Amino acid sequence: MTLTDASTPAIAGAAKLRHSWRGAKPWVPWVFLAIPLLFALVFKFIPLIEGIRMSFSKVQPLLGDQFTGFDNFARVLTDSRFHEAFLHTVILAVCQTITAVALGLILALLFEGASRKLQIARTVIFLPVVTAIAVIGEVWRLILQPTDSGLLNTILHWVGISTQQMLSDENSALFWVGLVGVWAAAPYNMLILLAGLVGIDRTLYEAAAVDGAGRWRRLYYIALPGLRASLSVILTLAAIRSLRVFAEVFILTGGGPAGSTEVWMTRIYSIGFDANDLGLASAAALLLLLATMILTVLARWLTNRKGAQL
């Protein structure tokens, strides 16, 4: 790596050469960018623009689209099933995020350490993160069979709990959907929190011990404050992700029974692809996009402000 030493005259000359030479061909970077930008245009930006256009129109494949102003948005905001879907999405987002972060923290504290055994254990725990959500959903659907012989029901019988209807019960289906989400998300949180724990200065622990602090005080006064950055990152990511929850719900319950687990995205799916009301579905999707964007900006602003205070 002696090349990185920029003090030799030859390299200073090269820098000058590069400058004039690059100025002569300003189109070169655009050659590299052309195809990637074309892909982004066709498969991201044109759909976005199309979506915005459709959300302001009544989409009629043969008769031609008709501009209807904010009509579709008004329909989304006054539709009672969208209200329910919104409520379910927010309940799921809040409960699932908090539980998955708490469980991730417990796992991280439990599995912190450098021994070979712990490393292997962490590899196992991390499996759900790399597994396709479809596999997770289908397997958990089987585990949560509402029959006596279902795996989870069998386990519940051991501790004296009678057979549960689980995903088939209107009153508890959302809970079980959330539980599967927690199972899938906690290991990811564990990994990020483990990285945060490793980054905490060891001498702080020693100093705390000298001052007579026990393990729980040490956890509360040193480890948790040290994890603040990791925690805020996880919380934002999880919140944004859970607003867009689709596949788990679609696979586990399809939004049922009786709409009790319907979330924003499954509602969009059934409006857009089953009922074929493209204008209404696009308006709902646009509102979701706005919500995630506001959340992202808000989160960034909050973290920055916290950073400034520190």
Next chain:
Amino acid sequence: MTALLEQTKDARRRTRRSRISAFDSAMGWQSGWSWSNVIRTILIVIAIAIFAVPFIGVFVGAFDASPTSLQFSIIPKQFSFEPWKAAIDRGVLRFFLNSLVIVGGGLVLQIATSIAAAYAIARYRFRGAGIALGLFLLTMMLPEDVIAVPLSQVLGSIPLLGLNLRGTVFAVILPVAAWGFSTLVMAEFMRDIPKEIEEVARLDGVGEFRMLVSIVLPMSIPALGVATVFGFIMIWDQYLLPLIAANGPEDYTLTVALRGFRQDYDTGSGVLMVGSLLALLPSLIVYLLLQRSLVRGIVSGATKG
């Protein structure tokens, strides 16, 4: 992140030399007999059971001649290839192949476009660089879910060309090539390659394309690892995109097709377990091979926000 790896290594070295000190973990775990270690071991065993049992069940179920019930069990009753025969009859291999073609094609295209884009953004100073970077960031704000409805229209008729991609593998391969994530990972890494290396090569008369292929790219291998493992897992995980890209169930990827395997007259959940196992294996292999890249990517991405 390198700091994390260094510290882990350090800590491991320390462990080999001596017993674990009380200051090596937030909870102050120490080796040797103690009540807290007993509790810790019990909790670890429970945690492993909770996270591993579903996977064990898939392996067991795929090779078990269980009755026609829809049971999910981790105790094999009778070893058998019956579920495999039934699954192959129902076309599981075709769906698997479809998935492999999509993940292979999508990954190659995604990596190739992001290498080119990242090279332009990271190694040139030009007017509009900020806008280009912003556009790639924006693609990350537009996941397939949010634009699903208009995207399915676009896939049915590509603008200007009027091509209908629906029902072909390209309806999944091309959209995943537009993901900005790999571009940003690559660009961030390429930016840190010392300019002087490039300048010396420039003096030797190395051209633009060769500069990328034989100077910058070989130095970006770690970033390529991260982009590959993330790209693979994220493409393999796609659900809504292959669903809207298909004309009918025969075009599904394996993960989407699992839905159709829920019940089988002869093997109960056996066919679903075979499908799940096949849908599990590729990501498992990639994960075990590129574990370090995956961890590095997640942790560095997370700490940057």
